[in-house]
Amino acid sequence: MTKKKIVILGSTGSIGINTLRVIECLGDRFQVIGLAARKNINLLERQIKKFHPKVVALVDRKSARELRGRFKNIRVLSGREGLIEVATLAGADLVISAIVGAPGLIPTLEAVKAKKRVALANKEALVMAGEIVMREAHKKGVKILPIDSEHSAILQCLKAEKEKDVSRIILTASGGPFLKFSSSRLKSVTPQEALRHPTWEMGKKVTIDSATLMNKGLEVIEAHHLFGVDIDRIEVVIHPQAIVHSLVEFVDGTILAHLGTPDMRLPIQYALTYPERLSAPLERLDLTKIKGLTFQKPDTRKFPCLKLAYEAARIGGTAPAVLNATNEIAVSLFLKRKIKFMEIPRMIEKVLNRYKPIKNPTLSEILKADAWAREEALRC
Ligand code: MG
Numbered sequence: 001m002t003k004k005k006i007v008i009l010g011s012t013g014s015i016g017i018n019t020l021r022v023i024e025c026l027g028d029r030f031q032v033i034g035l036a037a038r039k040n041i042n043l044l045e046r047q048i049k050k051f052h053p054k055v056v057a058l059v060d061r062k063s064a065r066e067l068r069g070r071f072k073n074i075r076v077l078s079g080r081e082g083l084i085e086v087a088t089l090a091g092a093d094l095v096i097s098a099i100v101g102a103p104g105l106i107p108t109l110e111a112v113k114a115k116k117r118v119a120l121a122n123k124e125a126l127v128m129a130g131e132i133v134m135r136e137a138h139k140k141g142v143k144i145l146p147i148d149s150e151h152s153a154i155l156q157c158l159k160a161e162k163e164k165d166v167s168r169i170i171l172t173a174s175g176g177p178f179l180k181f182s183s184s185r186l187k188s189v190t191p192q193e194a195l196r197h198p199t200w201e202m203g204k205k206v207t208i209d210s211a212t213l214m215n216k217g218l219e220v221i222e223a224h225h226l227f228g229v230d231i232d233r234i235e236v237v238i239h240p241q242a243i244v245h246s247l248v249e250f251v252d253g254t255i256l257a258h259l260g261t262p263d264m265r266l267p268i269q270y271a272l273t274y275p276e277r278l279s280a281p282l283e284r285l286d287l288t289k290i291k292g293l294t295f296q297k298p299d300t301r302k303f304p305c306l307k308l309a310y311e312a313a314r315i316g317g318t319a320p321a322v323l324n325a326t327n328e329i330a331v332s333l334f335l336k337r338k339i340k341f342m343e344i345p346r347m348i349e350k351v352l353n354r355y356k357p358i359k360n361p362t363l364s365e366i367l368k369a370d371a372w373a374r375e376e377a378l379r380c
Contacts, residue, residue, distance in 0.1 A: 004272075007034035007089050007116075009107050010098035012043040014203040015121040015147060015264065019096050020047060022269045025281055030272065034086040036099075036107075039063040045070060055089060057082035059103075083107050088114035094272070097122045098147070100205050101328050102370055105129055109363070112136045112144070119271035121147040123222040124328075128321040129366050130225030144226065145271040149200075150219055151226055152267035153245035153258030158227065159275075161250065169229050170247040170255075171219055172239040173298065174199045174262075176211040179240060183302055189341045191334060199242040199262045208331045209305075212344050213298060217309020218327075221320055224313065231313045236306060237295045243285065244293060261285050304345040312352060318369035319357040325373035326351040347380045 006023065010016045016037070023030045032051040037044050039060035048056060048071060057077040058064040064078030077085050080103075087095055087107035095111040096119045097104055104122030109129070111118050113136060120126070125133055137144050146152050150171050158166070177196050178186055194211040195204060202210070209215035220234050242262040249255045260266050261283050269280050300307040305327070312323035330344040339347070351373055358365050 001029065003029060003031040004093045005031050005033045005091050006094050006096065006272075007036075007086055007092045007111075008032065008096040008098065009036045009083065009087055009104070009111075010038075010096075010100065010122075011035040011047055012037040012040035013098055013100060014201065014206075015098035015268070016096070017043075018264050019098065019268050019272070020051065022265050022272060022280075023051075026269070026272070026278060029278075033092060034089045036083050036086045038099075041067050048074065055086055057086045059083055080106070084110045087111040088116065092116055094119055096147070096271075097125065100124075100203055102128060102325060105133075109133055109136060112140060112142050115140050115142055117143050117145070119145045119147050119268075123148055123218050124324050126222045126225045127218050127324045128370065129363060130221065130320075131360075132363055132366070134225050143274075145274050146222070146226055147264075147267050147271050148219060148222065149262070149264065149267045150246040151223060152270050154223060154227060154248055156258050156270070157246070157248040157256040161248075161256075163228065165250050165252075166227075166229060166233075166248060167251050168233040168235055168249045169223055169227065170235050170237055170249065171216060171223060172242070172244050172246050172295075173213065173216040173236055174210065174242040175238040175240050175298075176213065178211055179238065181302075186302060187340060187342050191337060194334075194341065198240070200264070202264075204335060205328070205331055208334060208344075209327070212305040212341070213300075213303035214305035214309060214327050214344070214348075216298070217306045217313075218324065220306075220309060221313045231310065236298050238298050239293065239295050241290065241293055243290060259285060305348065308345060308348050308352065315357050317357040317359040318361045318366055319352065319355070321361075321366045321369045322352060322355050322357070322373040323348060325370040326377045329374050329377035347377055350380050351376045 036057040041063045055075045061078045068076045095116045097108040098121040105125045108125040245258045247257040312319040326348045330347045333339045
């Protein structure tokens with residue numbers, strides 16, 4: 001059996017670490033040939049010793065120099081161009097795109113252009129430039145497989161179905177740690193409280209996005225591009241148990257749902273082995289132990305980020321890139337305790353209101369909009 005050759009962009013982040021755990025469990029079906037990270041040199045060193053990639057990249061040049069001193073027999077690339085070289089590595093069958101935020105866009109797009117199948121965890125790439133990425137994927141005949149649990153669920157619900165038979169997509173959201181908090185309590189929540197997610201273990205950025213519901217807003221836009229379904233046919237329901245990972249309703253009223261334990265290794269494995277299914281050493285869902293499955297409408301008064309994401313998505317063009325960039329700045333300021341939790345949506349709304357979106361933007365117009373929003377956000 002020929003091994004599937006894997007490249008992981010963002011190997012030291014939460015998705016990267018879990019992808020390597022899955023690969024380890026699946027044994028010799030996979031070969032890791034490239035790894036890229038920002039600057040976590042010690043973890044990358046351990047990953048190199050265990051998985052023996054041919055090429056690695058560190059975006060941070062100083063860290064890359066240090067790593068070169070530790071390994072004489074592998075290529076250590078650096079900077080954005082090093083990242084792109086790993087993303088387009090000759091021989092790679094699958095590129096795991098798991099860089100957090102806007103920096104994931106260009107390497108993801110370059111992987112697609114190089115005809116690599118992409119397993120996408122970096123939803124921001126589709127939020128910013130969904131039309132461009134998907135157009136390129138169609139042109140090159142490249143499959144983009146979601147790693148996001150909700151989108152993996154939808155992909156599986158749609159597997160045997162026709163696009164024209166879909167009436168709507170229902171994305172589930174756990175609701176995050178503040179689901180039951182009052183509006184006044186929300187004003188004083190701290191980064192520590194926001195980072196305590198009740199069901200999913202994830203990186204910092206996506207955990208804060210889950211607390212504001214922006215994560216779900218970004219996922220609505222991601223689903224719109226991945227599955228070609230209009231924004232207003234994508235609905236969000238709060239489902240705190242995080243057992244139903246998403247649902248698809250068809251024209252006859254049938255709803256297909258995907259259930260499973262909330263463990264990122266499940267959607268990661270599906271993206272790795274797609275269209276095959278392999279046995280996984282994960283905890284099984286015991287239906288008789290589930291106390292109940294509840295669903296409710298999201299409260300967009302308490303969590304305005306979700307509404308803002310829908311608004312930006314309906315405007316389209318460069319508006320979602322501005323939403324995303326402002327959110328990234330707002331989240332980093334919140335994590336540094338420079339702004340309060342409820343200032344995250346306020347900042348996004350302000351910047352969006354000051355922005356004149358461009359229709360059918362080019363990539364450079366999208367990157368310009370992203371840069372403009374970051375500066376404008378800091379002026380708020
Ligand atoms: Mg998700």
